[in-house]
Amino acid sequence: MASAEERRFEVLRAIVADFVSTKEPVGSKALVEQHDLGVSSATVRNDMAALEEEGLIVQPHTSAGRIPTDKGYRLFVDRLNEVKPLTTAERRAIRNFLEGALDLEDVMRRSVRLLAQLTQQVAVVQYPTLTRSTVRHIEVVAITPARLMLVLITDTGRVDQRMVDLGDVISDEDVARLRNVLNSAMVEQRLPDASAAVAELPDQAPPELRDVLVRVCSVLIESLVEHPEERMMLGGTPNLTRNVADFPNSLRQVMEALEEQVVVLKLLAAARDSSTVQVSIGMENEALEMQTTSVISTGYGSDGMVLGGLGVVGPTRMDYPGTMAAVRAVAAYVGEILVGR
Structure with missing residues (x-):
């Protein structure tokens, strides 16, 4: 008994x-x-x-x-003994939906949409943390004889495009030389290390490329520096309005807090481990505006490296086992897709 x-x-x-x-x-x-x-x-x-x-x-x-x-x-x-597993059909649907993504932006967009649909809550996905990414390639394209486009591609699929006005014309030959110099210094480097390497390039450059490199490197360093305010995507906010009764006198505050990306990123701060699902309930949330919500989050990545976090925000009255399963499954597939890109 x-x-x-x-x-x-x-x-x-x-x-x-x-x-x-x-x-x-x-x-x-x-x-x-x-x-x-x-x-x-x-x-x-x-x-x-x-x-x-x-x-x-x-x-x-x-x-x-x-x-x-x-x-x-x-x-x-x-007291949940384990997060209930998704069915084979559910796992296959998640994989097929995410594997169709074309680039990092598409992966983020699909992940948010899928997680919001699966849980009927607000979904949040943090972009891969740049400091943990490495440079895969830097492309230099001459838009005009005096204007270049720099395309920085990381191993997580992030693509950052920047324009550089040179103030003088540059030959196709020098564009090729510039491309080689940048790739030699940056490829396979973690972004903080790449930033340090780029800062030293103008002093090491031949005189005819020095002025160009000063302009190019100053723009590249901006791309390599972490920009926290640009690091998340939110979706499914209308789901909150379907549960107005769960937010007595607080729905507006919750909606406004979700618009503050700093608040949302703090909610994902606990998502430092891709092997566990974190659950923060009601008053456990630091932000006063979020204390009628629950946040379920985890990290995504591969081989012990967490690239970012994802999760959902909803009322404390939610299907915890089902939501935790969906968060864990989507995170696993996002990590596989980004690391394998």
Whole structure:
């Protein structure tokens, strides 16, 4: 026979499941009728009283059933034996959808759309952290005799294009020399190391290329420096409006906070490990505006290297097992695709 503690947890699990499904407070009669708890209604009422005393459930108003508290959701999540696996068909659909991406922007866009659709929450994907990326190639294209386009391509598929006005004409031969100089210094270098190498190039250049390199290198260094404000993509925000009741007097604040990328990036800050899924519930979120939400996040990457984070933001009343499974699966495929590009 299960201990009283285990039995009460099963009651809590049933309350969480019913409240997530129905959005309505859950009473003891409904629990007995809909769940095989193996005990009487009186025992369930006693267990609910004990759960309420422990702060795991609460009665939102008189004569209502009970709903889980942040503490109750936390216990429920912590006691999940494992994140339920997706079906083979679901995994195949995710892989096929993401593998059709053409470049990094497309991977990010598809990931956000897919995650929002799978979870019916707001999806957030952080761009690969530049400091962990390496330069794959630098292309130099003469747009006019006195204007160049620089195309920086990283191993994660990020493509950054910059224009450089030279102030003087440059020959096709010197464009080719410039391309060779830049690639020799930068290819296979981590971006911080590439930035340091680029800064030294003008002093090492032949006199006829020095002025050009000064202009080119100053533009390249801007591309190689991390720009946190450009590092995330958000999708599925309208999903929040379908659950207005979950955000009493706070939906506007949540929406405004999501527009502040710094706030969202902080929510992903815990996503430093691609092997675990982090869950931050309600009051556990540092930002006051986000304390009616839950954030489920993880890192993505490969071979022990985390390139960035992704996750979802939604009300505390959410399908935690299903959402955690979707976040983990999408992160795994994003990591495979970007590292293998």
